[in-house]
Amino acid sequence: MSLQVGTEIPVGLFNKRLAILAMQGAGKTYTAGVFEEEMLDYMLETNNNNAKLLIIDPVGAHWGIREKFPIHIVGGDHGDIEIDYQSGRLFARLVSDGNLSMLFDLSKIDQEESLIFTTDFLNELFKITNSPTHIILEEADMFAPQRNISKQHKFSNAAVDSIVRRGRGRGLGMTMITQRPAVLNKNVLSQVDASIIHNINGRNDLKVIEEYLEQSGKDPKEIKELISKIMGFQKGQGLLFSPGWLKRIEVINIRKRFTYHAGAEPELGKADPARHVKLIELTLGPIIPFLNGEIPYNQEVEEGTHIRKNGWMKEEEVPEITEYHFGNKKKTLRSLGVLTIGILFLWSIITILS
Ligand SMILES: Nc1ncnc2c1ncn2[C@@H]1O[C@H](COP(=O)(O)OP(=O)(O)O)[C@@H](O)[C@H]1O
Numbered sequence: 001m002s003l004q005v006g007t008e009i010p011v012g013l014f015n016k017r018l019a020i021l022a023m024q025g026a027g028k029t030y031t032a033g034v035f036e037e038e039m040l041d042y043m044l045e046t047n048n049n050n051a052k053l054l055i056i057d058p059v060g061a062h063w064g065i066r067e068k069f070p071i072h073i074v075g076g077d078h079g080d081i082e083i084d085y086q087s088g089r090l091f092a093r094l095v096s097d098g099n100l101s102m103l104f105d106l107s108k109i110d111q112e113e114s115l116i117f118t119t120d121f122l123n124e125l126f127k128i129t130n131s132p133t134h135i136i137l138e139e140a141d142m143f144a145p146q147r148n149i150s151k152q153h154k155f156s157n158a159a160v161d162s163i164v165r166r167g168r169g170r171g172l173g174m175t176m177i178t179q180r181p182a183v184l185n186k187n188v189l190s191q192v193d194a195s196i197i198h199n200i201n202g203r204n205d206l207k208v209i210e211e212y213l214e215q216s217g218k219d220p221k222e223i224k225e226l227i228s229k230i231m232g233f234q235k236g237q238g239l240l241f242s243p244g245w246l247k248r249i250e251v252i253n254i255r256k257r258f259t260y261h262a263g264a265e266p267e268l269g270k271a272d273p274a275r276h277v278k279l280i281e282l283t284l285g286p287i288i289p290f291l292n293g294e295i296p297y298n299q300e301v302e303e304g305t306h307i308r309k310n311g312w313m314k315e316e317e318v319p320e321i322t323e324y325h326f327g328n329k330k331k332t333l334r335s336l337g338v339l340t341i342g343i344l345f346l347w348s349i350i351t352i353l354s
């Protein structure tokens with residue numbers, strides 16, 4: 001059995017690492033939605049209740065999946081309950097214990113809170129998961145940036161890195177979505193088993209994509225051809241790049257969604273199409289303990305400690321992420337060249353002046 005996303009992808013995807021890369025409006029969220037439909041459909045059809053799909057959505061663009069699939073939503077405009085940014089660890093336990101697929105919509109909380117929630121959630125999942133679990137991380141560069149813009153990013157980067165690098169054995173896989181491949185942590189990007197690259201035109205991002213494609217060992221001419229295809233892609237068209245896992249590098253067409261795509265931008269003068277969307281009614285059964293406060297998730301955060309008092313990481317314990325560049329050798333040579341020219345230039349100025 002395989003997932004029919006417009007092309008066939010093996011169900012083994014659950015514990016694999018995937019990246020969806022493209023500029024804004026090129027179809028990333030739409031494609032992720034198609035994968036979500038296929039994964040949830042597979043779980044329903046096979047009555048596979050040890051697998052789960054967890055969606056982390058900081059932009060509020062994934063709730064349309066509930067139009068056809070019984071997945072609880074926490075937070076956002078369509079949440080069954082509101083989200084509390086300190087509840088990450090406990091939600092990780094809840095979904096693990098109950099084998100629940102769930103969507104966490106972070107669009108109504110601020111960025112720092114989103115980082116805390118996600119870091120806690122991923123760290124706890126990493127510790128306790130032992131069944132096929134796929135996490136979709138929308139705006140992955142916000143959680144795993146190439147440079148840690150704040151202290152919180154150091155923690156979230158480490159959390160994503162653990163899942164991507166060491167999650168597979170525990171059943172954990174992740175799809176990272178980003179519109180800025182250049183600012184996504186190259187450490188995590190270099191680990192992915194398959195990518196879908198839609199239309200990209202930005203220079204820096206194309207450069208990173210080029211370096212990324214070079215990993216396949218293809219010759220520069222073929223890489224240039226792939227890049228020019230990427231620059232000309234229409235919506236729904238993408239390059240499936242999986243030289244290792246799937247042994248496929250080819251242009252694919254993502255199929256149409258059958259649930260509502262909430263990511264579309266509102267159009268001026270047009271009624272919001274979302275108002276006609278009917279979501280599946282669900283009871284709150286498994287999340288009732290949270291509502292009743294039976295599970296106390298508002299624990300205090302200790303100064304200088306990332307998460308809770310009860311034995312979570314202290315700041316100094318968080319592993320440093322070493323910088324990683326594709327084509328390191330080339331970069332080193334280039335910097336050496338620039339350095340030599342600089343020294344020669346200085347030397348000639350000194351000679352002229354003296
Ligand atoms: N496979 C597809 N088939 C049809 N339309 C698509 C497809 N992918 C994207 N689109 C259209 O493109 C728009 C932008 O896609 P979206 O996924 O929201 O972009 P992104 O997340 O990359 O910013 C969508 O609203 C949808 O109308």
Ligand SMILES: [Mg+2]
Nearest residue numbers: 028029061263
């Ligand atoms: Mg999007």
